[in-house]
Amino acid sequence: xxxxKLDHIVKEFDGAEVIKGVDLIVEDREFVVFVGxxxxxxSTLLRMIAGLESVSDGDILIDGKKVNQIGPAQRDLAMVxxxxxxxxHMTVANNMGFSMRLAGVPKADRDARVREAARILKLEExxxxxxxxxxxxxxxxxxxxxxxxxxxxxxxxxxxxSNLDAALRVQMRIELARLHNELEATMIYVTHDxxxxxxxxDKIVVLQGGVVEQVGSPMALYHHPRNRFVAGFxxxxxxxxxxxxxxxxxxxxxxxTLPGGDSRLIPVESGNCQRGERLxxxxxxEHLTIEDNGPMGGTVTVIERLGGATSLYIATEDGExxxxxxxxxxxxxxxAVRFGFDPGRAHLFMxxxxxxxxxxxxxxxNIERRENRxxxxxxx
Amino acid sequence: xxxxxxxxxxxxxxxxxIALIIFFPIFWMILTSFKTExxxxxxxxxxxxxxxxxxxxxxxxxxxxNTFAFNSFAVSVGSTLLALLVGLPAAYSMAFLPTKRTRGTxxxxxxxxxxxxxxxxxxxxxxxxxxxxLDSLTGLIVIYMLMxxxxxxxxxxxxxxxxxxxxLEAARMDGAGTLQEVLxxxxxxxxxxxxxxxxxxxILSWNEAFWSINLTTSDxxxxxxxxxxxxxxEGLFWARLSAASTMAVAPILLFGWMTQKQMVRGLTxxxxx
Amino acid sequence: xxxxxxxxxxxxxxxxLLQAPAVSLLLVWMLIPLGMTLWFSFQRYNLLNPMISGFAxxxxxxxxxxxxxxxxxxxxxxxxxxWVLGITVIGGVLLAVLFHxxxxxxxxxxxxxxxxxxxxxxxxxxxxxxxxxxxxxxxFAWLFKLAGLQPIDWFSSYPLTSIVIIVSWEWLPFxxxxxxxxxxxxxxxxIEAARMDGAGPLAIFWxITLPHLKRAxxxxxxxxxxxLLTIFAEIFVTTSGGPGLxxxxxxxxxxxRALLDFNIGIASAGGVIAIILANLVAIFLIRTVARNLxx
Numbered sequence: 037x038x039x040x041k042l043d044h045i046v047k048e049f050d051g052a053e054v055i056k057g058v059d060l061i062v063e064d065r066e067f068v069v070f071v072g073x074x075x076x077x078x079s080t081l082l083r084m085i086a087g088l089e090s091v092s093d094g095d096i097l098i099d100g101k102k103v104n105q106i107g108p109a110q111r112d113l114a115m116v117x118x119x120x121x122x123x124x125h126m127t128v129a130n131n132m133g134f135s136m137r138l139a140g141v142p143k144a145d146r147d148a149r150v151r152e153a154a155r156i157l158k159l160e161e162x163x164x165x166x167x168x169x170x171x172x173x174x175x176x177x178x179x180x181x182x183x184x185x186x187x188x189x190x191x192x193x194x195x196x197x198s199n200l201d202a203a204l205r206v207q208m209r210i211e212l213a214r215l216h217n218e219l220e221a222t223m224i225y226v227t228h229d230x231x232x233x234x235x236x237x238d239k240i241v242v243l244q245g246g247v248v249e250q251v252g253s254p255m256a257l258y259h260h261p262r263n264r265f266v267a268g269f270x271x272x273x274x275x276x277x278x279x280x281x282x283x284x285x286x287x288x289x290x291x292x293t294l295p296g297g298d299s300r301l302i303p304v305e306s307g308n309c310q311r312g313e314r315l316x317x318x319x320x321x322e323h324l325t326i327e328d329n330g331p332m333g334g335t336v337t338v339i340e341r342l343g344g345a346t347s348l349y350i351a352t353e354d355g356e357x358x359x360x361x362x363x364x365x366x367x368x369x370x371x372a373v374r375f376g377f378d379p380g381r382a383h384l385f386m387x388x389x390x391x392x393x394x395x396x397x398x399x400x401x402n403i404e405r406r407e408n409r410x411x412x413x414x415x416x
Numbered sequence: 417x418x419x420x421x422x423x424x425x426x427x428x429x430x431x432x433x434i435a436l437i438i439f440f441p442i443f444w445m446i447l448t449s450f451k452t453e454x455x456x457x458x459x460x461x462x463x464x465x466x467x468x469x470x471x472x473x474x475x476x477x478x479x480x481x482n483t484f485a486f487n488s489f490a491v492s493v494g495s496t497l498l499a500l501l502v503g504l505p506a507a508y509s510m511a512f513l514p515t516k517r518t519r520g521t522x523x524x525x526x527x528x529x530x531x532x533x534x535x536x537x538x539x540x541x542x543x544x545x546x547x548x549x550l551d552s553l554t555g556l557i558v559i560y561m562l563m564x565x566x567x568x569x570x571x572x573x574x575x576x577x578x579x580x581x582x583x584l585e586a587a588r589m590d591g592a593g594t595l596q597e598v599l600x601x602x603x604x605x606x607x608x609x610x611x612x613x614x615x616x617x618x619i620l621s622w623n624e625a626f627w628s629i630n631l632t633t634s635d636x637x638x639x640x641x642x643x644x645x646x647x648x649x650e651g652l653f654w655a656r657l658s659a660a661s662t663m664a665v666a667p668i669l670l671f672g673w674m675t676q677k678q679m680v681r682g683l684t685x686x687x688x689x
Numbered sequence: 690x691x692x693x694x695x696x697x698x699x700x701x702x703x704x705x706l707l708q709a710p711a712v713s714l715l716l717v718w719m720l721i722p723l724g725m726t727l728w729f730s731f732q733r734y735n736l737l738n739p740m741i742s743g744f745a746x747x748x749x750x751x752x753x754x755x756x757x758x759x760x761x762x763x764x765x766x767x768x769x770x771x772w773v774l775g776i777t778v779i780g781g782v783l784l785a786v787l788f789h790x791x792x793x794x795x796x797x798x799x800x801x802x803x804x805x806x807x808x809x810x811x812x813x814x815x816x817x818x819x820x821x822x823x824x825x826x827x828x829f830a831w832l833f834k835l836a837g838l839q840p841i842d843w844f845s846s847y848p849l850t851s852i853v854i855i856v857s858w859e860w861l862p863f864x865x866x867x868x869x870x871x872x873x874x875x876x877x878x879x880i881e882a883a884r885m886d887g888a889g890p891l892a893i894f895w896x897i898t899l900p901h902l903k904r905a906x907x908x909x910x911x912x913x914x915x916x917l918l919t920i921f922a923e924i925f926v927t928t929s930g931g932p933g934l935x936x937x938x939x940x941x942x943x944x945x946r947a948l949l950d951f952n953i954g955i956a957s958a959g960g961v962i963a964i965i966l967a968n969l970v971a972i973f974l975i976r977t978v979a980r981n982l983x984x
Contacts, residue, residue, distance in 0.1 A: 109591030
């Protein structure tokens with residue numbers, strides 16, 4: 037249990053800024069995910085919180101206390117590394133008990149806590165094995181166990197699932213979510229995988245080029261991306277973008293001309309948009325629908341049938357569009373199709389990439405995962 | 417490629433032929449040491465003969481082998497331990513706290529080994545004389561330690577560099593200080609490498625001849641000096657010379673054979689990726 | 690995981706502190722004798738004749754630099770180093786490939802091949818001098834006679850060649866050891882892929898094995914160079930640099946001047962020249978070879 041505050045954190049490597057002033061507040065017991073493309077600085081930021089990298093400028097506060105100059109072991113946090121970083125010459129039990137051994141905890145207490153962690157992670161059978169004799173998933177659990185025994189205020193995870201295969205990744209994701217409930221700890225999790233971010237986070241921090249692009253709940257990021265980068269980064273397949281021209285602005289929204297010539301009223305704040313200004317329209321593939329007299333059209337080039345859903349890649353005069361249709365769609369490659377969308381689901385971005393705020397907040401935006409989980413726990 | 421038996425037999429023949437040719441001088445030395453002086457110089461060379469220990473007895477009668485052997489042992493092991501002790505922190509800092517100067521420092525260390533010892537023999541001799549280190553084990557240990565230090569640092573550095581950085585970071589998160597990091601993690605993890613570094617250092621020290629001949633006379637003289645004392649006057653007594661040589665070489669050869677696996681594993685100087 | 694450049698200033702201090710013992714020891718080891726050698730090299734200083742003393746200026750150097758012996762010795766040194774390097778590297782690669790194959794008794798054969806590395810140079814030299822290359826009773830002489838040839842008096846007819854043979858025998862196992870370890874680390878997938886592409890054994894050796902060994906070869910060259918430049922015992926025991934100066938290397942020449950002529954001044958000047966030469970070689974070598982050592 038702990039809170040974390042980053043106050044305008046800057047990191048320089050050889051004169052180049054890789055973290056350019058990050059502000060962030062992590063609440064107690066919150067599950068925060070740092071997400072972004074590789075090289076965005078998310079791992080560096082995590083390592084700075086861990087105390088493995090020095091802070092070039094700004095302050096890191098844990099429970100209100102400045103920790104810039106405090107060593108990693110004294111910050112009351114534990115870290116799970118991408119490579120697991122288990123000590124290869126120690127047994128599982130010794131791996132987990134190493135921090136307590138260094139701290140001079142008596143052997144009986146140590147054993148008790150290691151056994152408790154092993155029970156939580158279902159590692160009891162493996163306590164006497166060495167890491168070399170474990171599978172990837174087991175090593176992962178030991179790495180987590182090593183963090184758990186320390187009973188830290190904050191857990192740090194650096195892409196912990198990226199070395200696991202897909203099935204195991206799903207399983208560990210669920211397990212981590214369960215652990216988060218059970219341990220009532222604050223967790224900070226770094227990943228480049230947006231599915232992990234969407235499924236586990238209470239709060240997602242999208243980073244790019246050392247700058248925070250947006251902070252918010254998964255649904256807020258999905259439904260109300262603050263800019264074009266976040267819109268393109270969150271969601272899969274990626275949002276479709278096209279250039280449109282403003283024909284009219286009103287309190288009800290912004291009227292734009294679509295590539296095919298039709299126009300639509302998008303319900304967003306018009307701000308200081310002018311007639312004739314060029315904006316970027318963004319619509320997610322799953323919000324596009326196949327309609328015989330839709331405003332846009334083209335030829336199907338590729339079809340990916342997933343069973344429940346179908347992705348259609350459509351070549352239009354305006355470039356390629358991806359439409360996520362249901363599994364029953366009858367179209368084939370080379371068919372001509374027309375499609376449209378609900379204007380309420382579309383996004384408009386200005387030239388600098390910022391989104392025009394939507395007039396209607398999506399109802400799911402304010403539902404937090406944590407409340408969800410506490411509800412289910414109460415029911416049990 | 418199929419590995420047929422005939423191919424394997426051919427390989428066996430070729431490899432063993434080469435191995436035996438390369439080993440032959442050593443084999444011949446050991447064989448000669450069990451001959452009489454007459455058999456030793458006979459042509460054609462005698463391969464079958466009645467072995468005798470006469471050569472060994474004469475060597476033992478003339479020189480106190482045990483003292484020389486003890487000196488060799490003490491100097492090799494002492495200088496190696498000292499070199500590891502001094503070299504370990506340096507290698508640690510080069511591997512884990514690299515700066516712009518690290519590479520230069522390492523290369524400079526190695527370059528000190530290229531100085532011909534003869535070039536500095538006089539000054540060292542005079543300094544040792546003034547410090548009373550001539551003909552002392554301490555003196556030789558210091559010289560050998562300095563002689564092997566660059567190689568020791570380089571080897572340790574390459575082994576340390578292979579330790580995943582995340583493991584040491586995990587240890588730091590677990591609350592390990594530098595000393596604990598080294599004792600509980602680095603040393604156990606790189607033990608094979610440290611061992612082969614030590615083995616190489618022992619072998620180099622054991623076989624070093626220049627300093628031992630020039631800086632010792634009797635008290636601290638190791639086996640290289642022992643051999644040197646047999647080389648000139650006994651040039652014609654091959655059996656005796658072979659016996660002395662065999663006695664000088666046997667300990668380190670056996671040691672080398674026993675630790676061969678260990679050494680091969682570590683003698684990569686970071687060349688294996 | 691990529692190694693991050695550390696931006697820690699505290700780290701820099703700690704690095705300095707940890708390196709201090711090794712660096713300062715080596716500095717002392719280098720600088721004090723170097724300083725004294727430099728000082729002596731400008732003095733008139735002969736142990737046999739204490740009457741001669743005082744500042745010599747550049748006399749010791751001009752004496753040496755105009756002495757044809759110096760140039761002969763430098764030539765011999767280079768010749769020996771190059772030959773030994775050539776023999777041990779090429780031989781080492783071939784032997785490494787051979788001893789990497791599966792064959793009967795491989796473990797013991799390997800032990801035998803690497804044995805010369807453990808033998809002290811003095812003993813190697815003595816064994817080769819007396820039992821192998823002796824013009825009358827040596828094994829070579831006997832083999833020549835068997836073949837109906839006139840036995841060679843190795844050390845008087847081919848002194849430098851003889852030294853090269855002995856030194857190569859000592860260092861071939863070292864090259865083999867390192868190259869063998871390197872070969873063992875070669876990925877089988879690569880070889881199989883090459884075979885799928887239609888590469889024969891020679892093509893595989895040339896295009897896959899040899900490039901893979903580049904780093905290991907650099908290491909062998911570097912380490913051997915360090916030791917070869919200061920070869921002493923082998924020459925001392927066998928030819929004593931002769932006949933004439935035929936097998937005198939630079940290191941041995943300095944020894945001759947210093948310990949046989951007792952002329953400390955000239956010997957020290959020779960030492961300084963040797964050090965300068967060694968550093969020239971070192972700089973050249975380290976620049977070219979060390980590039981291969983870093984990833």
